[in-house]
Amino acid sequence: MGRALAVIIWILTLLSVLLFLSGKWWLPPAISNHAPALDRQFMITIIVVGISFTAAQVGLGWMVWKYRDTGKAGDRAIYSHGSNRLEVVWTVITAFVFIALGVMGQSVWASLRLNDAPPGSYSIEVVAQQFQWNFHYPGKDGKFGRTDPSLIDDGALNFIGLDSTDPNAADDSTSAMLAIPVNRPVELRLRSKDVIHNFWVPQLRFKQDLVPGMEIKVHFTANKVGKYELACAELCGQLHFKMKSYMLVLPEDELNSLLALPQEQFTTRIGELRDKYQLPKYQ
């Protein structure tokens, strides 16, 4: 029985490790500037995780394999209440490794979350609502027109309540798709009209909730032109599973010519750009 259990534990351990090592299912290739540091931290962590997991399971299996009851009279277990020295050793080692991992893990976080977007960043307002994404582009003046929930008019496609009497709003555009420049810092100002949503593009390697009543700013730089799926990752109600949009990472000139268009042509053009670019291939 003991040997069978040990073998099963080892086989399950081996299969689990192989599933990870196969690389068939993995983080998708990243397209943001902070991703390499994050992925490196992930690799370090998963190696520590893999080694600890394997060592513990192999050790457990070994004890189970080796120390079974022989049924012989007088054959007793070792009488030991443990070893204080060993307790201290493994407490100190795990404390060092785990806390070191935790501290190392802060650098990416700090670079993304503890400072504002660098000057010259490209800002977009993201306004989520149940099962739809709205993106608000400030236009050439770089200033967002005023918005007010009482001005929301779904029939007129004014989903974000943009105040058309505000001069800053004159050159603003809105869209259900996100277009950003490549290789230039982007700042998203995240808001929600109703419940909590979450901005999630796997290739960007970050998530952020959009919380009603708050404006949350995040920044990143995308470095690969293309089209990427944008998903909601916080349960927001019935059709959460298809609250979907696209993020287009465009060459700066292509983006600029898009932004220069008036609203109607903007909508047509961004649709064309969506069709022009292909989604990345998944294995």
Next chain:
Amino acid sequence: MSEAHEGVHRHPAPTGFIRKYIFSLDHKVIGIQYIMLALAAVVVGMLMSLLMRLKLSWPDHHWAILEFLFPTGAPGGVMGPEFYLSLVTMHGTIMVFFVLTTAPQGGFGNYFLPIQIGAEDMAFPVLNMMSFWVTFVGFIVILLAIFVEGNHALGEWFGVHLGNSFAGGSGTVGPIGGWTGYAPLSALGKIAGPGQGGGMNLWVISIAIFCVGSLLGALNFITTLLNMRTKGMSLMRMPLTCWAWFTTAVLALLSFPVLLGGGILLLLDRVAGTSFFIPGGLYVSGVLSGSNPNFPLHTGGSPILWQHLFWFFGHPEVYIAILPGMGATSHILATFARKPVFGYRAMVFAIFAIGLLGFFVWGHHMFISGMSPYSAIAFSVLTLSIGVPSAVKTFNWIGTLWGGRIRFTTAMLFAIGFVSLFVAGGITGLILGQSSLDLPMHDTYIVPAHFHLVMGVASIFGMFAATYFWFPKMFGRFMNESIGRIHFWLTFIGVYAIFVPMHVMGLQGMPRRYSQFTEYEFLATLHPLVIFVSVAAIITITVQILFYFNVFWSMFKGKKAGENPWEATTLEWNTTSPPPHDNFAGVLPTVYHGPYEFAVPGAPRDFVMQTDVDVEVPSGNGHNGHKH
């Protein structure tokens, strides 16, 4: 130092059926009641997970039985997205509260804590009875949520008689919000879509009632353990199970009130038009807050406040679920390895450290919530440090097996399985606990993979081990070992097959709480894994029939067990199986030894019971509980 307080807890053995088995004051009966409640609740929760797997794998399949049962939620037998999300919510709520919090603590804790410390009953038997029945009412209310949402006529009746916010009838099996019920989705009411009606009110009320029941229980556990230990039962001579139940009770006492308060505020937001969690200026389903009687004016609330209140409870709750399993595992490993627990003192400190640190890490559920990024750093580092006592426990479990003479009973198999699963599930906390790595991992399938293995399956393995181990004491009969072994092998392999693939789904970015994965290209390649997991889940769930059969068959037909069938050391094995009404037939035992004196050199047998007189137990390194 410790003594039994006469009179407080003493009550005569009841004679009538109702006082004996229904409204019983006997902690043993109440313990079995909690276990039965969990056994009933887990069937509901498991069937729900079965339906969820069916939906995820075959989203458009027509299931004739569902068309019959849920004509609105599953029209034509195809589960709708709101139906799936109500399954998610109810599965989580029922499993966390009514299974993982009832059986380990209220069930086995209630039954064995008084016996293991040599007491006649709990300190407050009436309170104990109330804590069970309050919990039971909570369970009835959560079941009611299923019917109020699922049945149109009942949903309407509730709306008419209890007020509009109680109206249900959306055709689902409950509210939509996940077990975390994030506001404002959970706070807005029907305006926010299906599954936000009466079922959500009942969900909040059920949880609030559950909190009250747990608080009553926690007070009782703490008082009993501190005041009612028998002569010689010093703290450091207590079995590790008692330490685990005690720490769990402290966690419950400090965390449930916060959830209770939060739940009341959420209910007020829903029924009384308050704005604790609802900010101003919301525009929901085409209606502006305050512009319409269906959507009153809200202003000034904070959605993040709900998350803080919820997780201040919710994280300790994880330890409430698993600490009793840890205790049972330590207890059973020592018994069947025929060896003292390795590092008893370190184990006690580790339980305490886990309990204490468990209160300072709730923010790791909220890295991406919009809370201060500075506090995320503190929460992250504290979270990683909680891995240290967890690792210490793992080392000590493996150390307990080292040099043992292991007897592979079914209970032992499950205890060893617990260690394996605790490692497999816990270790990925090193990933999720880092705020940076949480950025891509948050709310993907790696999260359910992690917590199902560690707080779900490992805890349940602890309870399986406890059931096979203590069944002979509780019912005077053994469970069938052959069926038990088959149950173990299939379940052990099954849970690995279900939950390990979920990790790599999460790496690829698969979000939780999606009713189907048909809308995204980046999820398409995961389909074979989704099917694999579902098949594994269907098999593993089916296998649990063996366990149910074994429990109920063995109660009446199992092989008879004596007083101490496992040759164990602690006080529950010093009395008949099952124990008499007052546990020790009028004579409380006196304790002379630590709880796990196996393989003592020179002792006549390979185990020294805590009550054995005239046996010399030498002091060893890291020893505990000897005569001072």
